[in-house]
Amino acid sequence: TCGEKCIPGMKLPVRVCQGETTQAYIGIWNGRALVAFEGTTSTASMVQDLRTWQEQTPLPWQSCTGCHVHTGFLQEWKSLRA
Secondary structure: OOHHHOOOOEEEEEEEEEOOOOEEEEEEEOOEEEEEEOOOOOHHHHHHHOOOOEEEOOOOHHHOOOOEEEHHHHHHHHHHHO
């Protein structure tokens, strides 16, 4: 859990998901999903951060016509979903 650093209204437990180069913290706050990503902590995560070119969003974001996302974020998102 996030322990004493949790914000008021945060429902415990907070789930920690390990990605390719980062972690995501997932919880419920005031009845809504809250997702936070760990900051840059290694050379590998720095390289992923620098992948700023954009590509078309894949499924299931197909309902977002013409949307693009930074390649590094998309790669990390995919690794967290695996």
